[in-house]
Amino acid sequence: MAAYLVSVLNGLAMGSLLFAIALGLSLVFGMMDVLNLAHGAIYLAGAYLAVALLPGDDVGMGTFVLAVLAAAAVGAILGGVLAGLTRATPGHLDQALLTLGVSLVVAELLSVAFGEEVHAIAAPAPFDGGVPVLGETYPAYRLLVIGFGAVLAVAVYLLIERSRFGSLIRATVADRAMVSALGINTGLVLTGVFAAGAALAAAGGVLAGPILGAQPGLDEKVLLLALVVVVIGGLGSVRGALLGAVLIGQVQALGTSLLPEYASFLIFVAMALVLLLRPAGLLPPRTAVRT
């Protein structure tokens, strides 16, 4: 029983991180059909920033929050540059290739700067111990991440569903031409969402640091998981990204605890199953008008 609870908690922590990472990918795709293949590289940039800013085992909460904010700023800049580059490129395949090129460059620059070895990142001081959960000791930091995921989900819900900017975003996903005909600069909305999504991915890199560390190749793994989350949840859907992230988090945690060798295979099976039954994803955007 306790073992299952630990697995469920691990899955929730993973799901929280995946939600933060996949959200930007999903919204950018929903709005302008840009598949941002550099999303994993932006995540990795955040993780390495944590390596650079948080040396040693003794990390205070203040420094950690500062690292998260710094990563978000770096991510926003990278996202803004990517948004500018992709908007200058006609054709969706060319845009995808462009982000692919950027991801190769960023990943290579990071491995030049930080080497090929695996870096561990310490959890911030008040949360680096364990707390008793049903007689098992569970890392307190993962509970913090779960809490962060819950707060993020509520905040994003309020922003997207209850604010004027959120209705703009939803309208741009549904019908971009109509929104721009109403006199709104959709280019600005797109750039903003691109930058915000990239900022979340980079911040996710810092937050995931104490759990996943930082190493070359991690960008691909994270990109794969984020893609699967987006595909399962439905392209361009915030609620879908949340549901997909929680599901994939659980599948990943359960797979790792029961069948460690086939965990990635289970992810594929989950994706195939969802696509077989609901080709548009579990929760596609409600007002989607596909052209």
Added chain:
Amino acid sequence: MNRAAATRRTTLIAVAVITLLVAAPLALGPYAVTTMTRMLAFAVLVLGVDLLTGITGLPTLGQAAYFGAGAYTAVLVGLHITSDAMAQALAGTAVGLIAAAATGWVAVRARGIVFLMLTLAIGESLHQVAATWPAVGASNGLAGMPPITLFGGPPLLPAGFVYWWVLAAAITVFAAVTLITRSPYGRTLRGVRDNESRMRALGYRPALARYSVFCLAGAIAGAGGALWAAQGRFVSPGDLGFEVAALALLSVVIGGAGSLWGPCLGAALVLLVRDNLSASIGGHGPLVLGLVFVAVVFLLPRGVAGIRHRRESRS
């Protein structure tokens, strides 16, 4: 120039290129020959990617998975069953076909950029399986494959003999793909690319065409993987990673999607940058290739070969 003269000129160029390729090991050292062998095997993978991306209009980042499946199969056959190169290549082709058939149905229902996304997800999933499954050596890969033999002869140790075998196989695949693209089936594929609803209205079955060409491309990638293994005699999860898939797509884009010789040239260029030029610039091949990606998008949107067919559809 009339048609007959054009055909004659094409034949002449083909004969000249093949003669040069066959004669290459007589003039070059073993290192250059090994490099060319790898290029040829990679070009076979790229031909499969081109069949999907250029001919059928389905951009893919998942073909490296079937390339890897073929390479793993060839090494496993070499380790446990026979060192016969032909048997290894056929087994690699078959496994590539089966793997594509088993996973492709998920992807072919999508089009355009969603197809790209799904193939990437499939390819990366298979990559992660290869990297964690102990039966295929997990992250260490499989090493120690004995040298290949042909027709029960002695082991082909000199680089030149392996090169000739890979060259013969690659030419066979190139000829087969050429025949496919010129057949009525190839015209169906181009029709699916250019106007799917009209093809459906004419009574064709685009879904079947897309699925069958995906399986075919998987088989070609599997053959390429087996040839790759015949040269390296080693396979690791890196051989079916994101980078290989990205480089295969880059080769097609550099060479010009839809042409057949262009992407083969692109494959040679890309491998030259990654494996050979890389050493002389401090191992930063991926950096150069990433910049090439960005440059190609802005400067060469139609590739080296130039393409007349691709249309700005779907948007």
